[in-house]
Amino acid sequence: MTTARPRIALTLGDPAGIGPELAAKVISRPGILDAVEVYILADRAELERAFADARLPLVPLSDEPTPGAAILLDDNSAPAEEIPVGQVSVAAGARAMHQLERALALVKEGRVGAIVFTPLNKTSLHLAGMHEDDELRWFAKHLEFEGTTSELNVLDGLWTARVTSHIPLSGVAERITAPNVTAAIELLNTVLVDAGLTPKIGVCALNPHAGENGNFGREEIDHIAPGIEAARATGINVSGPFPSDTIFLAAKRGDFNGVVTMYHDQGQIAMKLIGFDGGVTISGGLPVAITTPAHGTAFEIVGQGIANTRSTEHAFDIAVSVASRRLND
Secondary structure, X not given: OOOOOOEEEEEOOOOXXXXXXXXXXXXXXXXXXHHOEEEEEOOHHHHHXXXXXOOOOOOOEEOOOOOOOEEEEOOOOOOOOOOOOXXXXXXXXXXXXXXXXXXXXXXXXXXXXXXXXXXXXXXXXXXXXOOOOOHHHHHHHHOOOOOOOEEEEEEOOEEEEEOOOOOOHHHOHHHOOHHHHHHHHHHHHHHHHHOOXXXXXXXXXXXXXXXXXXXXXXXXXXXXXXXXXXXXXXXXXXXXXXXXXXXXXXXXXXXXXXXXXXXXXXXXXXXXXXXXXOOEEEEEOOOOEEEEEOOOOOHHHOOOOOOOOHHHHHHHHHHHHHHHHHHHO
């Protein structure tokens, strides 16, 4: 019996950045195209430039799933004028969005089980018409998904989710409610299980010293602890709230493989101090796994062939793992 291969849609990210080079390098790894059906969203000329930037020979291409070859979905839509590299532009943002829309269409058609995209530039995306707070909300809109979502970050076996994300700090406290805390815990638990892990989740406090019994704020008492208890009542292995200045020390020594934070930088600062290279961002909660490296477009090194692939490799491998589990469940 032949085991079905996971099917991954791959976009080259912002064409002005290092994304095309990263995509070329990641699918050139030995054995990848034997184990995975990779659908590349790009015109052939774009793909050839990507491999030239990566200083690698073009991988074998096929019109249909073939072990050892990638499938290039060239819709002959590249702009007539070359997009300038190493800088923000409407054209770069529009090109990145076009290919992401095509990847989402593949999901809707049931042709792929996960999407991997290389780094995007938010300014270029906004110039090109992406007006949502972030790509996650844009994905949810295009997938007509209205459930709970959260940007998840992964580094060296540690996964984080957030109760709030891309909002001002002044608006965080009012959104820390027991249902929102429970929803973030449940989402992280689901994604950990989807990735084949046994969840051990810790939850951050919002206030210094976890509120110190209400002396520094009551969010822990009134909202966070009840949210944790509601999640625990469903069978989730979760504990807290813990002071945010110590929880990541506990996670680093292995007490948790998942941490729920209350706001964006509460987790991001800690994760990037633990290790910047290798980080992955996951659009959590959506009906399809969507992953990307947790770094930017690195305009300053475009075309030099020196882009570090560690984060992109991890993003690709996580997408493959989730797609494989769903395919074989």
